[in-house]
Amino acid sequence: xxxxxxxxxxxxxxxxxxxxxxxxxxxxxxxxxxxxxxxxxxxxxxxxxxxxxxxxxxxxxxxxxxxxxxxxxxxxxxxxxxxxxxxxxxxxxxxxxxxxxxxxxxxxxxxxxxxxxxxxxxxxxxxxxxxxxxxxxxxxxxxxxxxxxxxxxxxxxxxxxxxxxxxxxxxxxxxxxxxxxxxxxxxxxxxxxxxxxxxxxxxxxxxxxxxxxxxxxxxxxxxxxxxxxxxxxxxxxxxxxxxxxxxxxxxxxxxxxxxxxxxxxxxxxxxxxxxxxxxxxxxxxxxxxxxxxxxxxxxxxxxxxxxxxxxxxxxxxxxxxxxxxxxxxxxxxxxxxxxxxxxxxxxxxxxxxxxxxxxxxxxxxxxxxxxxxxxxxxxxxxxxxxxxxxxxxxxxxxxxxxxxxxxxxxxxxxxxxxxxxxxxxxxxxxxxxxxxxxxxxxxxxxxxxxxxxxxxxxxxxxxxxxxxxxxxxxxxxxxxxxxxxxxxxxxxxxxxxxxxxxxxxxxxxxxxxxxxxxxxxxxxxxxxxxxxxxxxxxxxxxxxxxxxxxxxxxxxxxxxxxxxxxxxxxxxxxxxxxxxxxxxxxxxxxxxxxxxxxxxxxxxxxxxxx
Numbered sequence: 001x002x003x004x005x006x007x008x009x010x011x012x013x014x015x016x017x018x019x020x021x022x023x024x025x026x027x028x029x030x031x032x033x034x035x036x037x038x039x040x041x042x043x044x045x046x047x048x049x050x051x052x053x054x055x056x057x058x059x060x061x062x063x064x065x066x067x068x069x070x071x072x073x074x075x076x077x078x079x080x081x082x083x084x085x086x087x088x089x090x091x092x093x094x095x096x097x098x099x100x101x102x103x104x105x106x107x108x109x110x111x112x113x114x115x116x117x118x119x120x121x122x123x124x125x126x127x128x129x130x131x132x133x134x135x136x137x138x139x140x141x142x143x144x145x146x147x148x149x150x151x152x153x154x155x156x157x158x159x160x161x162x163x164x165x166x167x168x169x170x171x172x173x174x175x176x177x178x179x180x181x182x183x184x185x186x187x188x189x190x191x192x193x194x195x196x197x198x199x200x201x202x203x204x205x206x207x208x209x210x211x212x213x214x215x216x217x218x219x220x221x222x223x224x225x226x227x228x229x230x231x232x233x234x235x236x237x238x239x240x241x242x243x244x245x246x247x248x249x250x251x252x253x254x255x256x257x258x259x260x261x262x263x264x265x266x267x268x269x270x271x272x273x274x275x276x277x278x279x280x281x282x283x284x285x286x287x288x289x290x291x292x293x294x295x296x297x298x299x300x301x302x303x304x305x306x307x308x309x310x311x312x313x314x315x316x317x318x319x320x321x322x323x324x325x326x327x328x329x330x331x332x333x334x335x336x337x338x339x340x341x342x343x344x345x346x347x348x349x350x351x352x353x354x355x356x357x358x359x360x361x362x363x364x365x366x367x368x369x370x371x372x373x374x375x376x377x378x379x380x381x382x383x384x385x386x387x388x389x390x391x392x393x394x395x396x397x398x399x400x401x402x403x404x405x406x407x408x409x410x411x412x413x414x415x416x417x418x419x420x421x422x423x424x425x426x427x428x429x430x431x432x433x434x435x436x437x438x439x440x441x442x443x444x445x446x447x448x449x450x451x452x453x454x455x456x457x458x459x460x461x462x463x464x465x466x467x468x469x470x471x472x473x474x475x476x477x478x479x480x481x482x483x484x485x486x487x488x489x490x491x492x493x494x495x496x497x498x499x500x501x502x503x504x505x506x507x508x509x510x511x512x513x514x515x516x517x518x519x520x521x522x523x524x525x526x527x528x529x530x531x532x533x534x535x536x537x538x539x540x541x542x543x544x545x546x547x548x549x550x551x552x553x554x555x556x557x558x559x560x561x562x563x564x565x566x567x568x569x570x571x572x573x574x575x576x577x578x579x580x581x582x583x584x585x586x587x588x589x590x591x592x593x594x595x596x597x598x599x600x601x602x603x604x605x606x607x608x609x610x
Contacts, residue, residue, distance in 0.1 A: 034063035034071035034096075037089030039113060043122035045081035045100055053126060054081025057102045061085045066093040068359040090117055098122050105129060105167055105214045129169035129214065133181045136162050136215055141246040143237070144274070147254055147294065148369040149345035149407065151192065151227035154235075158182055158222045159244075162215045169213035175203070182211035182222055185238030185287075189228055192370030196223035208240075227370020234291045243282040248290060249274040253340030255293040271379075272339040295340075302330040303343045303380065305410050311442070312402065313418035314460045318353070318392040319400035325387040329380050337365065337378030345407040346374040346387070351394045358388035373407075399461040410450035415458060416442040425459035 041061060045054035054077060063071040077083045077100075088096075090113040099108035107124050114120075140159040145152060160181060162168055170178045186193070186207045193209070195202045201213050202224060211222050228235055249267055250256045251274055261277035268274075282288060304327070311322040327344060329336050336343060343365075348355075357366060364387065365377035376387065393400055399422070417424055419434065419441045429445035436442070447456060 031072040032070070034061055034073050034085075035065055035089035035091070035094055036087055037091065039088050039090035039118045039120065041085040041088060041096065041098060041120050041122065043083055043098065043124065045077055045083075045102075045107075045124050045126055047081075047126045049128065051081075053102055055079045057081070057100050059083045059085075060097075060099045060101075061088075062097040062099070063088070064095045064097075065091075068362065089113075090120075096120075098124070100124055100126070102126055104171070105169055127166045129167040130164070131168070131170050131174060131178065133168060133170065133179050133212070135164050136160055136168055136181045138182065138244040139219075141243050142249060143246065143288070143290075144249040145254065145256060145290070145292065146251060146339060147230070147341045148227065148367070149342055149347075149371060149373040149375050151230055151370040152232055152292070153225060153227055153367075153370060154187075154190075155196065155225035156184065156223065158184075158211075159219060160211075160215060160222060161219050162217050165217050167213065167217070168215040169201070175210075175212050178212065180210035180212055180241070181215055182209075183239070183241045184209045185240060186226060187228060187235035187237060189232065189235070190226040191229075192227040192372070194225050194368075194370075196225055197221055207238075225370075230294075232292060234289065236287050236289045238287045239282050240285060242284040242286065243288070245281055246279050246288070248277045248279075248288075251275075251339035253295045253338075255295065256290055257293075258288060258290045271337060274339070303336070303408075304328045304330070305344070305406065305408055306384075307412045307414070308406065308410055310402075310404070310413075310415045311418075312415060312458070312460070313420070314395060314400055314422050314462070315420075317395065319395050319402060319460065320390070320392055321402065322390045323388070326384060327376075327380060327387055328384050329382050332382055335379035335381045337380070339377060342367075342369075342375035343378050343380055344376040344387070345369065346376070346389070347405050347407060348372055348374060348391065349393055349403050352391045353394075354390075354392040356390045358386075360385070361387050361389060397462070399459065402458045402460070404456050404458075405453050406450060408452050411448065413447045413450050413456065415445040415447075417445065417458075417460065419443050421463045423461040423463060425461065426457060428454075428456045429458060 045057055047053045056079075057077045059075040059077060061073045061075070065071075073085055073088075075083055075085060092112055092115055095110065095112055097108060097110050099106055101107075107126055109122060109124060111120060111122065138158055138160050140157075142157040144155045144157075146155075147153070168181065170180075186209060188207070190207065193204055201211050201215075202222070203210050203212065209224060247264065247267075248256055248258060248261060249269075251272060256275075256277060258277055258279070261279040264276040264278040266273045267276050279288075305325055306328055307326040309324045309326075313320045325346070352372075364380055364385075367375045367377060369375045374389070393402060413429070415429055416435065416437075422443075424431075424443055424445060426445065429447045432444040432446055434441055435444050445458070450456060
């Protein structure tokens with residue numbers, strides 16, 4: 001039998017890992033392998049009463065390197081329960097977790113290689129569970145209350161002891177009539193429930209949270225958390241089967257009080273210190289009522305976000321977003337850290353999936369707010385640093401929508417959209433010249449002076465696939481769309497004028513000249529970003545310039561007139577075109593003009609003057 005200490009530390013991780021692996025397999029995802037090296041992990045499974053239970057069992061080897069990178073490898077035991085993982089790193093700073101799950105209950109152990117060790121041997125003892133939960137006893141309860149972005153975070157840590165030598169576990173089909181190992185009634189406004197340790201054994205039904213195992217021999221901690229609205233002044237936790245001696249913890253800046261609890265010495269958790277209240281056991285059916293007083297946060301005001309940069313790509317399955325947020329902490333001295341209030345909150349768009357972070361972001365005290373936002377509690381270094389994360393948003397056959405907001409003022413927001421045939425639709429972001437990074441071209445969008453909690457929307461629409469071949473095929477979408485729109489909009493103006501034999505309006509020529517200038521600018525952008533070859537650029541530019549030259553030569557169409565009289569019709573004396581009366585005989589002068597000829601708007605300016 002494995003020492004209880006190994007199991008109590010390893011099993012919560014195993015439960016989470018096995019669940020994650022199962023979810024990844026369902027989605028067809030793959031995980032990075034464990035670090036490679038010259039060593040091997042060799043071992044076997046044993047079962048005291050059923051030796052055949054060790055054959056063909058799925059095994060899991062998980063590795064966590066010192067730099068925070070993780071690896072995973074799967075295997076299976078042979079007919080005698082033996083397993084081997086070869087070609088793994090024996091670096092002492094790599095922590096391994098070996099696990100087996102022969103049924104509903106996982107078994108595991110944590111270890112590291114010793115210096116120069118090339119083969120690490122592991123023996124995992126399996127056993128059949130017992131369903132008698134009365135042998136388990138709760139020995140301690142910690143309730144921690146902290147402030148998040150939009151919610152209070154409440155976390156429970158229940159310490160439970162199994163004095164036997166077999167796992168306590170109640171199968172799902174027997175739970176309706178069984179007594180749970182743990183039974184808690186959550187506050188009425190609890191939201192965002194999350195299992196932190198305990199895995200599949202934690203069951204939530206409305207406000208009730210119960211634990212039916214697996215509870216391994218020795219001492220084991222069951223942890224879960226939930227959120228309460230930030231304005232909550234008091235809440236109550238119920239214990240249908242009672243509770244052991246307990247303590248309630250709160251960071252500085254958040255004051256708690258509870259009837260029957262007394263002040264206790266401060267408790268240090270990591271680098272943070274918490275005030276503590278302690279109380280005696282609670283009888284079955286009892287409850288714990290806690291009152292809350294929030295102090296003014298203040299500390300987050302010295303944390304600024306000068307700039308955010310989003311790299312966005314719409315593929316066939318989802319909208320991929322890589323986000324970098326520049327963070328500036330004013331002042332000098334030690335890094336800024338706060339458990340009482342988040343230093344920075346990062347609201348995530350609805351539907352966020354596949355969330356990933358940089359190592360620096362994880363080390364900045366990253367926590368998940370019950371609302372779904374991300375909270376940064378520090379340490380954040382003085383000066384400038386960067387928060388980096390990536391995520392996916394749902395996409396449809398038509399496109400996707402990115403809705404982003406920020407918890408504080410943002411002077412500059414830059415969005416770079418992979419130009420793979422998409423149309424960007426946004427009212428808040430304005431367009432800049434496209435940029436090229438590596439072998440990719442990106443649409444460049446910017447917005448200035450984003451206000452706290454202001455909503456910025458970016459819609460991306462898919463376009464029809466471009467036909468291959470032809471000299472227009474390499475052209476950027478913006479140029480093609482501009483030329484097509486030019487013909488569509490101006491064609492009716494020109495054609496209509498001819499059909500009705502009416503003078504062409506100067507506004508249409510001005511509009512066409514403006515459109516041609518813009519198309520020429522877009523054409524140059526496409527050449528600079530590599531979307532258009534030099535030959536195609538020259539040919540298309542020549543055509544546009546030719547059209548522009550024709551517009552510059554053309555004049556608004558005038559109605560043709562009969563020859564203007566230069567002599568008086570009454571006496572024959574000479575007259576000027578502007579004279580209304582003859583200066584010799586006084587006869588009134590009349591100049592008659594005819595309607596324009598049908599072929600007039602097809603004649604050249606020279607022919608009309610002739």
